[in-house]
Amino acid sequence: MNFDVVWNNLPYLLWGAWPQGPLGGAALTIVLSLFSGIASAVIGLVLGVWLFMARGIVHTVLLLFLSFFRSIPVLMLIFWTYFLLPVALGFSVPELATVVCALAFIGGAYLAHGVAAGLRSVGGGQWEAGISLGLGRWRVLRLIILPQSLRRMAPSFVNQWVALIKDTSLAYVIGVPELSFVATQVNNRAMVYPAEIFLFVAAVYFVICGALDLVAGAVAGKEREHTRGDKAAKTAS
Amino acid sequence: MDLSIFGLASIYVEWLLWGFGVTLLLSAATCVAATLGGLVICAARISPLRVFSIPARIYLAIFRNTPLLVQIFFWYFAGSAIFPTPLLDWFNNPHTVTIAPAGTTWLSFKLPSFEFWAGFVSLTFYTTAFIAEEFRSGLRAVDAGQREGGLSLGLSPALVFILIIVPQATRHAFAPLLGQYMNAIKNSSLTMAIGVAELSYASRQVETETFQTFEAFGIATILYIFAVAVVEAIGELVQRRRDRKYGRGAVT
Numbered sequence: 204m205n206f207d208v209v210w211n212n213l214p215y216l217l218w219g220a221w222p223q224g225p226l227g228g229a230a231l232t233i234v235l236s237l238f239s240g241i242a243s244a245v246i247g248l249v250l251g252v253w254l255f256m257a258r259g260i261v262h263t264v265l266l267l268f269l270s271f272f273r274s275i276p277v278l279m280l281i282f283w284t285y286f287l288l289p290v291a292l293g294f295s296v297p298e299l300a301t302v303v304c305a306l307a308f309i310g311g312a313y314l315a316h317g318v319a320a321g322l323r324s325v326g327g328g329q330w331e332a333g334i335s336l337g338l339g340r341w342r343v344l345r346l347i348i349l350p351q352s353l354r355r356m357a358p359s360f361v362n363q364w365v366a367l368i369k370d371t372s373l374a375y376v377i378g379v380p381e382l383s384f385v386a387t388q389v390n391n392r393a394m395v396y397p398a399e400i401f402l403f404v405a406a407v408y409f410v411i412c413g414a415l416d417l418v419a420g421a422v423a424g425k426e427r428e429h430t431r432g433d434k435a436a437k438t439a440s
Numbered sequence: 441m442d443l444s445i446f447g448l449a450s451i452y453v454e455w456l457l458w459g460f461g462v463t464l465l466l467s468a469a470t471c472v473a474a475t476l477g478g479l480v481i482c483a484a485r486i487s488p489l490r491v492f493s494i495p496a497r498i499y500l501a502i503f504r505n506t507p508l509l510v511q512i513f514f515w516y517f518a519g520s521a522i523f524p525t526p527l528l529d530w531f532n533n534p535h536t537v538t539i540a541p542a543g544t545t546w547l548s549f550k551l552p553s554f555e556f557w558a559g560f561v562s563l564t565f566y567t568t569a570f571i572a573e574e575f576r577s578g579l580r581a582v583d584a585g586q587r588e589g590g591l592s593l594g595l596s597p598a599l600v601f602i603l604i605i606v607p608q609a610t611r612h613a614f615a616p617l618l619g620q621y622m623n624a625i626k627n628s629s630l631t632m633a634i635g636v637a638e639l640s641y642a643s644r645q646v647e648t649e650t651f652q653t654f655e656a657f658g659i660a661t662i663l664y665i666f667a668v669a670v671v672e673a674i675g676e677l678v679q680r681r682r683d684r685k686y687g688r689g690a691v692t
Binding site: 271274275276277278279282283286287365368369370371372373375376383386387390396397398400401402404405408409412413416 | 501502505506507508509510511513514517518520521522622626627629630632633640643644647653654657660661664665668669
């Protein structure tokens with residue numbers, strides 16, 4: 204094992220040509236993950252709530268829409284957005300935006316089901332109580348159901364974000380200089396020690412995914428303490 | 441035979457279908473190997489012996505938390521550094537397998553290229569990690585009372601595990617397992633990065649050749665949806681049979 208090739212190219216692997224050129228490498232991977240993570244959460248929440256509230260034909264259409272995104276490879280969707288988004292919008296769209304768009308929809312489609320399941324997991328009594336207080340369906344959802352179910356949805360959000368971080372590597376196919384892309388560049392230039400390069404890259408992804416997992420675990424731990432506190436307060440009163 | 445469809449010339453449709461065949465072969469092989477691998481890793485992970493459980497934990501953490509694409513690049517580019525040269529030479533040269541009992545050629549086919557093997561190995565290691573975890577959560581989903589019930593009937597812990605826990609866990613794990621099979625079909629598209637001529641690769645090739653972007657990607661997308669839908673339908677069928685056998689609301 205000779206990691207010189209990694210140390211010699213370390214700045215390029217970590218932030219690409221920045222600040223002389225565009226941001227790349229691990230930094231771009233993080234930026235891509237952040238944008239697509241936030242966008243997928245918004246899409247997932249909106250579609251999930253809609254899936255939960257919709258009835259009849261709208262529900263069926265929505266289900267079909269979601270299963271389309273869940274049954275095609277991410278790579279295929281990136282091709283679609285890359286080639287058709289500019290045609291559909293009538294102006295050129297930067298590669299970064301097409302990748303974020305594709306990842307956000309895939310992540311959102313998976314999350315929507317998690318959100319809907321989380322909403323269903325709240326007992327019917329909560330609904331009845333809300334309605335009998337004179338609140339409308341949407342207000343019961345917003346004020347009573349959603350706050351309770353968000354905690355239960357948290358694990359599926361974290362899992363989806365970890366999957367998204369890994370999927371940002373697919374931006375490689377349309378030449379976005381994120382971590383995997385710059386790694387293949389370095390590998391092609393050096394032509395030696397591919398094992399070292401890709402082990403290092405894997406380690407960087409591992410650290411990013413692991414960090415997210417740790418943060419999520421810490422937040423979940425706090426959350427549990429918080430609910431336990433609630434219960435303790437309830438029994439005390 | 442004229443295969444042209446949606447205004448795409450016959451030859452290009454043939455490319456796509458050929459790619460679809462490679463996708464199916466690659467993902468089927470992956471599913472079989474990864475299910476066996478998943479059983480082994482799951483067994484090691486739940487083992488009370490640390491010699492088994494700790495390596496299994498490390499395996500799961502590494503393979504689940506790094507992108508498949510990077511793993512594919514690793515096995516493809518670094519394979520030469522890891523595997524012995526004779527083995528590599530064998531993989532890099534084309535081989536034809538001929539089954540000829542009693543002198544007459546019965547079956548003859550070419551073994552796939554090195555790219556295919558590299559793709560297969562990386563997909564299998566990756567999918568194994570996910571299937572192992574599905575098996576484990578299947579085991580955990582079995583109520584603790586089942587184990588206690590078995591033990592109180594005088595069965596040994598091993599028998600309780602085999603006769604009572606595993607059959608129920610299989611039912612819990614079935615749907616998630618099919619989900620992982622669908623993921624394997626979709627993930628096989630990433631092997632295009634190392635030049636495996638599967639469906640995504642073929643669609644890209646047809647697109648470059650004909651500029652019929654919409655048709656090329658459209659047909660490929662439909663084929664992917666078809667493959668995933670077939671797996672889903674199989675799951676639905678098995679589920680229904682089980683409902684008939686055990687009644688609705690039974691452990692599924």
